[in-house]
Structure formats: C-alpha cells, structure tokens
Amino acid sequence: xxxxxxxxxxxxxxxxxxxxxxxxxxxxxxxxxxxxxxxxxxxxxxxxxxxxxxxxxxxxxxxxxxxxxxxxxxxxxxxxxxxxxxxxxxxxxxxxxxxxxxxxxxxxxxxxxxxxxxxxxxxxxxxxxxx
Numbered sequence: 001x002x003x004x005x006x007x008x009x010x011x012x013x014x015x016x017x018x019x020x021x022x023x024x025x026x027x028x029x030x031x032x033x034x035x036x037x038x039x040x041x042x043x044x045x046x047x048x049x050x051x052x053x054x055x056x057x058x059x060x061x062x063x064x065x066x067x068x069x070x071x072x073x074x075x076x077x078x079x080x081x082x083x084x085x086x087x088x089x090x091x092x093x094x095x096x097x098x099x100x101x102x103x104x105x106x107x108x109x110x111x112x113x114x115x116x117x118x119x120x121x122x123x124x125x126x127x128x129x130x131x
Contacts, residue, residue, distance in 0.1 A: 003093050009063035014070055017052045026113035030102050035061045037107050039114045048072050048080050051111075058103050060096055065107035067091045072111065080115060084108070 019025075019040035029036035035057035042050040051069045055062065071091055072080045088108050089095070096104045116123050 005067075005093055006059060006063040009066040010059040013053075013062055013066040015052045015066065015073070016054065018054055019050055019052050024114045024118035026110050026117060028106065028110045028113065030061075030106055033058065033103065035103055035106055037061065037065050037110045039065075039107075039110050041111075041114050041118065043077070043118060047074055047076050048115075049074070053107070053110075057106070058100075060092070060094075060100055061103040061106055064088060064092050064104045068107050068111055077115070077119070081112075081119075 018038075019042055022040035023043050025038060025040045027036070027038040035055070037053055037055035037057060040050075040052045040054075041048060051073050053065045053069060055065060057065070068083075068088060068091075071087070072083055075083070085105060085108065089104060092104055112123060
C-alpha cells in the first residue's frame with residue numbers, strides 16, 4: 001500500500017507543467033513500463049530558480065517527480081548536482097523494491113540530464129552512482 005504522501009503528490013503534483021523559455025530541459029522514459037518524464041529548469045544566481053515537470057507515469061514515478069521538485073528548487077547548482085538516490089528514496093519514504101526502483105528514480109535521472117545539459121557537462125561514472 002502506498003503511503004499518504006505518495007498518494008497526495010500523485011493526486012496533487014507540485015510544480016507540474018511546462019516552463020516556457022526554460023534554460024534547460026530533458027526527457028526520458030522507461031520502455032519496460034511506459035513511464036515518461038520531462039523536466040524544465042530555470043536558473044538564476046547559481047541556483048535552480050524554477051523547476052517543473054510533465055509526464056505520464058505510475059503513482060510512484062509521478063510522486064517522486066513532484067517531491068524532487070520541492071527538494072531541489074532554490075538549491076545551489078552544486079547542491080542540486082549532488083542530490084542523489086538515497087536522498088530521493090528517503091524523501092519518497094518507501095523502499096520501492098527492485099521492480100519499482102526504476103519508477104522512483106526516473107525523475108532523478110531526467111533532472112540530472114537537464115542539469116548537466118545546462119552545465120555543459122556529461123554525467124560521469126561518479127555522478128551515475130548518485131542516480
């Protein structure tokens with residue numbers, strides 16, 4: 001059974017939508033289950049000033065996407081860059097198990113793709129461990 005916070009974020013996602021003229025965006029999907037997420041980011045003064053997402057996905061994936069927006073908004077770029085798997089899973093508040101782990105972590109992967117795109121960098125092996 002899903003926790004109340006997951007159902008709340010699934011039914012009432014925070015920061016859902018599109019940012020026109022975003023500084024960076026990224027999209028990815030999990031072909032095994034059909035979850036797909038797109039993030040839009042704006043940056044100001046070295047921080048994530050605005051973040052929104054769109055997507056069609058399961059409850060865990062959409063709740064994770066919503067929670068992640070609240071966690072990284074207004075964070076400095078370096079702090080957002082080091083936000084990782086353990087932090088997101090702690091925020092989501094459940095152990096999704098091996099079959100749903102990709103659902104919970106797809107938003108983090110897409111966020112990192114958009115962030116690194118903005119930074120003009122490729123995700124390194126060390127960074128991959130954070131996802």
